Amino acid sequence: MRTALVYSEKYLEHNPGLGHPERPERLKAIVNGLKRFNLWQTPEIGVIEPRPAKPEDIKLVHDPEYVSLVEKMSAMERPIDGDTPTKKNTFELALLAAGGAIDAGTIVMSGRVKNAFALVRPPGHHAGRSRGGGFCYFNNVAIMIERLKRDFKLKRFFVLDFDAHHGNGTQEIFYDDPSVLYMSLHQHPLTLYPGTGFPDEIGEGKGRGLKVNVPMPPGSGDAEYWGAMREIFIPLCEKFKPEFFAVSAGFDAHFDDPLTGLHLSTQAYGWLSSTVIDQAEKWCKGRVVFLLEGGYDLEALASGAVYVVRAMQGEKFATPEVRNHLKVIDEVKMALSEKWSL
Ligand SMILES: [Zn+2]
Numbered sequence: 001m002r003t004a005l006v007y008s009e010k011y012l013e014h015n016p017g018l019g020h021p022e023r024p025e026r027l028k029a030i031v032n033g034l035k036r037f038n039l040w041q042t043p044e045i046g047v048i049e050p051r052p053a054k055p056e057d058i059k060l061v062h063d064p065e066y067v068s069l070v071e072k073m074s075a076m077e078r079p080i081d082g083d084t085p086t087k088k089n090t091f092e093l094a095l096l097a098a099g100g101a102i103d104a105g106t107i108v109m110s111g112r113v114k115n116a117f118a119l120v121r122p123p124g125h126h127a128g129r130s131r132g133g134g135f136c137y138f139n140n141v142a143i144m145i146e147r148l149k150r151d152f153k154l155k156r157f158f159v160l161d162f163d164a165h166h167g168n169g170t171q172e173i174f175y176d177d178p179s180v181l182y183m184s185l186h187q188h189p190l191t192l193y194p195g196t197g198f199p200d201e202i203g204e205g206k207g208r209g210l211k212v213n214v215p216m217p218p219g220s221g222d223a224e225y226w227g228a229m230r231e232i233f234i235p236l237c238e239k240f241k242p243e244f245f246a247v248s249a250g251f252d253a254h255f256d257d258p259l260t261g262l263h264l265s266t267q268a269y270g271w272l273s274s275t276v277i278d279q280a281e282k283w284c285k286g287r288v289v290f291l292l293e294g295g296y297d298l299e300a301l302a303s304g305a306v307y308v309v310r311a312m313q314g315e316k317f318a319t320p321e322v323r324n325h326l327k328v329i330d331e332v333k334m335a336l337s338e339k340w341s342l
Helices: 009-013 024-036 064-076 090-109 140-152 168-173 222-240 268-284 298-312 327-336
Strands: 003-006 045-048 115-118 157-161 180-187 211-216 244-249 288-292
Touching (some): 003 090, 003 298, 024 298, 045 090, 064 090, 090 115, 090 140, 090 288, 115 298, 140 288, 244 268, 268 288
Parallel strands (some): 003 045, 003 115, 157 180, 244 288
């Protein structure tokens, strides 16, 4: 078996309410899309039922007071912020999402599969140490990484976040951590929530130079993204030599997404993923976990996820031609120049 899909029907029970874009139909659309393309439960693709994370696992990342707050707010069905309501089952389902991330990381490290896709809800990349927001309660990718550090003594993680929104929670959690290179491709912060992710946010202390932000002007698409992958992502992999890759896979940079102004094609999710997988093969025996974050057009979500899983199965996709040089790439290289010459 090459690939594990970590999924529970319970993830469909997370329902922030009528009219909320982060709705159960998102994950239903992905599962149906994968089934339609025979990418669900095959000899090469196993579907794994996750276990909930323990509160101790969550506390590897989040302040204990914040963990209790989420539990209390959930019991009272009070919102974490304006975009992030809770129901009675929110706390329990947020633990199951974090547990799905841990199980995905663990099965990859065990060598039973090469790669895994944590098809989890609620998402996590906006959740910081002591606050939630932007549809996120606990930071799934960060909790997975902290667990893997302890269980497998890994020292160099590369997190690529291609959700259209900046993963401000993940960046905050690892801001001074030299073991996590966090790179985000997102719509420019002056034009989209959460308003962070400028090139000069490069980390601090021992983590300085290891937080990499590529803000894309609205209207950017395949050529701009490939420019960033070719000129920044690949050279950084060569220098950092990751032992594990994690991808915060949001599908809201797609041109059909109703919440953002980016223009990625559906195929882009194929070559973005196969570029990461190629680097994972080169540096760490193919070890990569994809984690579902955002994406609000059902068709784009379903077909984007199909491309990711095809890439996880080893399929290669042609990369686009880059005609115009993007100014922001120079800004990012300049911001990082004290640490890396790219
Ligand atoms: Zn997003």
